Amino acid sequence: MRNKTGYAAAVLLLSLMLPLAAGCKDRGSQYSYREAGITALNEGNYKEAIESFDKAIHSSKGLVGKVDMDILKYRAEAEYLSGNYAEAVDTYDKLIKADGQKPEYLNMRSVSKAENGDLNGALEDYRKSGELDKEGKAPGRLHALLTAGAFLEEKGSADEAMSLYQEALQAGETSARLFNRMGLCSISKKDYDSAVNYFEQGLSAEDSAKVPELLFNQAVAKEYKGEFKEALDLMQKYVSVHGPDEAAEREITFLETR
Incomplete structure (x- = not known):
């Protein structure tokens, strides 16, 4: 094989x-x-x-x-x-040395490098994987993207992270996890309209059930926009679908006073 x-x-x-x-x-x-x-x-x-x-x-x-x-x-x-x-x-170095630069190896080495604090190395592996895997179908591709993007955001490079996300979106990636990350990135940039839009797209994605926080995050974006009634409705819907949790109950208590 x-x-x-x-x-x-x-x-x-x-x-x-x-x-x-x-x-x-x-x-x-x-x-x-x-x-x-x-x-x-x-x-x-x-x-x-x-x-x-x-x-x-x-x-x-x-x-x-x-x-x-x-x-x-x-x-x-x-x-x-x-x-x-x-x-x-x-270990991924060994795999690549023995078996060649397979996109799946590069993707997971990218994730491992990012977690180990080597963001530049992670981005380099992610880019190289993309060159070898034009359709972005190799295992670990989305994981590598989201991990690198999250670390860029943490380091204050939200614009660079968003560029990565946009590239993936333009290449045909439609995962709810990607839309959720884009929404969070937009919130960090105080672009709440875009955040709401991305969360809505995430909720419409086929794998939305795997990202329960989308509904919570959409409610938070609405709250930041000052749309408190809509935010309350969304937060109550989140609790009804996913069950109560401390953060959601705290948000509901706050929104009920607005």
Whole structure:
């Protein structure tokens, strides 16, 4: 399924030179460790998962084949989910070195770099992925976009973040998560009319059910515009749909006095 690089082809040739019995034994151990790692990963035991994936990789004696690529991807996921972002970056480096600059690797390395504080590196990987994946269909593309954009906003670069979001929108991205991020970015710029518009588009998106905060955020945008009755109606609708929470109840109490 994946094209072999020169490096992968070379190690495949080396693997054929190993004694068959030893190769089968090592491969059996590798699969066992891999399965143990996947089980631990699914259970949220990330440290245990990483240890199992490391054992699986070491059991291959440095050879890099399709199974090893699969294990590295699982390990990178475990490292990311455990908050070991520098280690995740290092693992994606290995994947890219061995398997080439696949857009999905660049996307997730972008996310890991952003979380590790390397925003410039994250943006570089995001851009490079876009060059290789013109349709933006590779796994992790939206995640990379939203993570980089959120960090830009936090650093006070809302205009740059909005440029990223607009590029994605023009390229055909219609996720409710993107519209929600654009709405929040507009609120930070005190462009409340645009914020309301983006939240409305998000609520009309196919995946809107996955972003329950859209309704809450739309109510906040209406409040900032001084449209208190509409904001109250939206906040009450949010509570009726998603259930009460402290922030929503506090907003309702405030809006009822306006």
